[in-house]
Amino acid sequence: MTPILQPQSRVLSRRSFLVTTGGLGIAVAFGSVPDLASGAAMAPAAEGDFRPNAWITIGADGTVSIISPAVEMGQGITTTLPLLVAEELDADWSRVRVVQAPSDAETYGNPGFYGIQLTGGSESTRGYNALLRMTGAQTRLILLAGAAGMLNVPVSELETEPHRVLHPSSGRSLDYGEIAARALLPDPLPQATEADLKQSHRWRYIGSRTIQRIDVPSKVNGTAVFGIDVQLPDMLHGAVLRAPVQDERPETIDDAEARDVPGITHIVPLSYGVGIVGETVEATRRAKDLLNVTWSTTSRVRNYSSQRLLDEYRAVGRDFGQQGVPAHTNGDAEAAIAAATTVIEADYMSDHVAHATMEPMNATALVTGDRVEIWAPTQGPTGTQGFAAEVVGTTPDKVKVNTTLLGGGFGRKAEADFIIDAVSLAKAVEGRPVKVIWSREDDVRHDKFRPLEAQHVKVGLDAEGNIVGWRHRIVADSIFARTLPPVFEEAGGHDDVVTEGAKFNYTVPAHQIEYLRQDNGLAIGFWFAVGVGYTRFAIECVVDEIAAARGIDPVALRLELLKDQPRARKVIETVARMAEWDRARDGRGLGVAYSDAFGSHCAQVAEVSLNRDTGAIRVHKVWCAIDPGVAIQPLHIEAMMMTGITNGTGHALFEQINVIDGEVQESNFDTYRLIRMSEAPEIEVAVVPTPGSPFGGIGQAGLPPTGPAIANAVARLTGGVRLRHYPFTPERVKAALDT
Amino acid sequence: MSYAISVNGQIHHVEDDGQTPLLWVLRDTLKLTGTKYGCGVAQCGACTVHVDGTPTRSCTLPLEVAASARITTIESIEGVEAQAIRDAWVARDVPQCGFCQSGQIMSAVALLRTLKTPTDRDIDVAMSGNICRCATYNRIRAAIHDAAAQLGTAR
Numbered sequence: 031m032t033p034i035l036q037p038q039s040r041v042l043s044r045r046s047f048l049v050t051t052g053g054l055g056i057a058v059a060f061g062s063v064p065d066l067a068s069g070a071a072m073a074p075a076a077e078g079d080f081r082p083n084a085w086i087t088i089g090a091d092g093t094v095s096i097i098s099p100a101v102e103m104g105q106g107i108t109t110t111l112p113l114l115v116a117e118e119l120d121a122d123w124s125r126v127r128v129v130q131a132p133s134d135a136e137t138y139g140n141p142g143f144y145g146i147q148l149t150g151g152s153e154s155t156r157g158y159n160a161l162l163r164m165t166g167a168q169t170r171l172i173l174l175a176g177a178a179g180m181l182n183v184p185v186s187e188l189e190t191e192p193h194r195v196l197h198p199s200s201g202r203s204l205d206y207g208e209i210a211a212r213a214l215l216p217d218p219l220p221q222a223t224e225a226d227l228k229q230s231h232r233w234r235y236i237g238s239r240t241i242q243r244i245d246v247p248s249k250v251n252g253t254a255v256f257g258i259d260v261q262l263p264d265m266l267h268g269a270v271l272r273a274p275v276q277d278e279r280p281e282t283i284d285d286a287e288a289r290d291v292p293g294i295t296h297i298v299p300l301s302y303g304v305g306i307v308g309e310t311v312e313a314t315r316r317a318k319d320l321l322n323v324t325w326s327t328t329s330r331v332r333n334y335s336s337q338r339l340l341d342e343y344r345a346v347g348r349d350f351g352q353q354g355v356p357a358h359t360n361g362d363a364e365a366a367i368a369a370a371t372t373v374i375e376a377d378y379m380s381d382h383v384a385h386a387t388m389e390p391m392n393a394t395a396l397v398t399g400d401r402v403e404i405w406a407p408t409q410g411p412t413g414t415q416g417f418a419a420e421v422v423g424t425t426p427d428k429v430k431v432n433t434t435l436l437g438g439g440f441g442r443k444a445e446a447d448f449i450i451d452a453v454s455l456a457k458a459v460e461g462r463p464v465k466v467i468w469s470r471e472d473d474v475r476h477d478k479f480r481p482l483e484a485q486h487v488k489v490g491l492d493a494e495g496n497i498v499g500w501r502h503r504i505v506a507d508s509i510f511a512r513t514l515p516p517v518f519e520e521a522g523g524h525d526d527v528v529t530e531g532a533k534f535n536y537t538v539p540a541h542q543i544e545y546l547r548q549d550n551g552l553a554i555g556f557w558f559a560v561g562v563g564y565t566r567f568a569i570e571c572v573v574d575e576i577a578a579a580r581g582i583d584p585v586a587l588r589l590e591l592l593k594d595q596p597r598a599r600k601v602i603e604t605v606a607r608m609a610e611w612d613r614a615r616d617g618r619g620l621g622v623a624y625s626d627a628f629g630s631h632c633a634q635v636a637e638v639s640l641n642r643d644t645g646a647i648r649v650h651k652v653w654c655a656i657d658p659g660v661a662i663q664p665l666h667i668e669a670m671m672m673t674g675i676t677n678g679t680g681h682a683l684f685e686q687i688n689v690i691d692g693e694v695q696e697s698n699f700d701t702y703r704l705i706r707m708s709e710a711p712e713i714e715v716a717v718v719p720t721p722g723s724p725f726g727g728i729g730q731a732g733l734p735p736t737g738p739a740i741a742n743a744v745a746r747l748t749g750g751v752r753l754r755h756y757p758f759t760p761e762r763v764k765a766a767l768d769t
Numbered sequence: 770m771s772y773a774i775s776v777n778g779q780i781h782h783v784e785d786d787g788q789t790p791l792l793w794v795l796r797d798t799l800k801l802t803g804t805k806y807g808c809g810v811a812q813c814g815a816c817t818v819h820v821d822g823t824p825t826r827s828c829t830l831p832l833e834v835a836a837s838a839r840i841t842t843i844e845s846i847e848g849v850e851a852q853a854i855r856d857a858w859v860a861r862d863v864p865q866c867g868f869c870q871s872g873q874i875m876s877a878v879a880l881l882r883t884l885k886t887p888t889d890r891d892i893d894v895a896m897s898g899n900i901c902r903c904a905t906y907n908r909i910r911a912a913i914h915d916a917a918a919q920l921g922t923a924r
Contacts, residue, residue, distance in 0.1 A: 104864075104865030104867065106865070243864075245864075245867065246859055246862055246864055247859060248867075249864035249870050250855045250858045250859060250864065250874060252802070252842065253844075254867050258802075258805065258806065259796075261797075310785075310789075311793050312785075312789045312790070312793050387866075387902055388805070388807055388815060388866065388901070389866070389868045390807070436866060437805070437866050437869075438902050439866075440902075469809060470809055470813075665862060669862065669865060669905070672904060672905070672908070673903050673904045676904030676907070677904050680904070698809075698810055698812060699812035699813050699900060700810065700812050705904065706900060707893055707906045707909070707910070708893035708897045710906040710907060712907070713907050
């Protein structure tokens, strides 16, 4: 079981109390709090109230309002987290309303994720579940105590069914609403312990295949409100012309023609570009095209050409004379490899990829004096407060952030550049809200891409084929050096997310992981699964290379390396059975891969074919077995796996950003290719939880195994042709076939 | 210039440049924000509306051209096919982030109005202009088949 902090509760008033575990508290209120208990399934946070005093409110009508501390970007979290409260509270899910949390890290920060209020890293369920479940259990105990007083019976004679307290021996019962309306809180409060949590066989909602996502109905009729949809009275529109090369600045601005566009109200010079404000989106876009700006030519990013740099990175990886920062060291891998009978050595690489969320970057801001209000699809509402405060010269507490639904996030909307645009322009037109929507071209060109990276893996085998040492060198720029400099420095120049996933659960006697940071200036960021997306590509392909060198089956080798890992073995055995691994397919190859990242075990088998004339790969089907520990919403876990697998296929085959002399070559979906319906593989998912396991992360768990499963399938189909560079473009595939 | 455009069965008088894409007229003038901006160059399908019944990318359709047609958006798409598609979308929990789904639904409704029982190939052809970054494609495909089956039973 996950260690759970024991909650301490204290009475705040006769109708409310606070449950705290480990310094973080959840306030619970009985009786209607009108601002929060409004009817919509996703009500906006209370107007004019920066810190609503209750996370959970039980109204006199029995409506239970629960705040979702995490944001909804398609990963289903605004259903998942409140559902955990409802489970332990024994609430009727149909009487629960979910409210998006306002920006307030002190109240809503993730206890398992540095206490910050940022949705990402597949950390929400892992970080919040203990607190939310304990709060639900504690609140149920207090409802029982309140009912005992109202019915004048001992608590021990009471039990609950959804939304009611029952006194079976007298047949009397009370609805939660009645208790909330009339009961007085006992002081001291009864205290829940871990023993008060439901045993898994008593779960009504966790694991249910009938609970649907709360946000779905609004997403089939056009009523869901994303950041881009915010409409405010008197609102203006904004656009920003950005420098073609990162970090350049406007030197001269000729805005004569732009000013003449009807509807343009302001031209706003910015340190990093030129802003335009006007009455319509169209007017600002026309004006933006008519600006004549000369840019500085001093940015070192002008020296950035991705394919040339990647060649350099590969050379660094191979050059053992260059030492990296140790990311993980277990034993003396180099000495073990030096004494090995067989050495397997390979380079794996990937190009930059873009987030390309369907909803482009956008934000709306209103600046009034030293106060700022923001409406935005942000993964990090409290970071947003800080950046906005800096632009306006105020303090974060003066910044209110209204988080809308996110039309995709994948790490991109944890950044602040789009927020800064809106706040900068709103500051220039103080008193009127300004909405800035990036063009798709800007969204792609000015993304914070996944790092360009090269990896060198060197593995030694003894005479029996056992792995004796494993070295893994990861060559890439740093994400944390830009986004979290103190974390980067404290780690001695190691970047935990760039090397994420390199540490694995295969049994090897000596394992050494090094990070060789490259610093070439281009801002890189958190992309779907971050480091795991490429470290597992290298690892899982090398495992297949070892299997080939030993002449054994890749599934059998993985099971051998995971002898003492029953959950890992379960997903691999399950997926092999699903895919009929041992059945040969005419003209098609099967490949397998596995990942234990994000606290979940995921194994996949891909079935592919290859056009040897064109080099085009077709992924026909992917089978997936996932053990998330506890499967809170199995239907949604299946959906998340499909997202990971299909994007895992698309990014392995198509997605590629090229930077030449600092300029990004791709700009829209005609040049940045995303996978489409006709190219998406058929997918079969088995969700195989392990009772008693911790809650694992799901959002990103499906992506890492797909690419290596495809590469391994191609190798098996072609008698050993290895694809070692994402994406597997037809040219690269042909080149690999020819060598 | 002033244009009279027919949107969701109502005539609206709009003052705007005739070259303005219909998308922005719908979203900002008529406040029909269910139709999304995704690319501006008819590559992603997020802005799909029906123009005289045909699924059309509103991001590249100038107002002056749209003004002569009947426009239907996600907010008002009705009829048995639209209902069956919406029901199937909800039953299968198709949307994730949901941003592209207005466009997906508009394309899917048009498909079912043309073909009563589309094959996988028909679905590929009709739907491949609509990108979904959450990659809900498999559930979209299944939901279209569900809707077609439901309509077949009802008929």
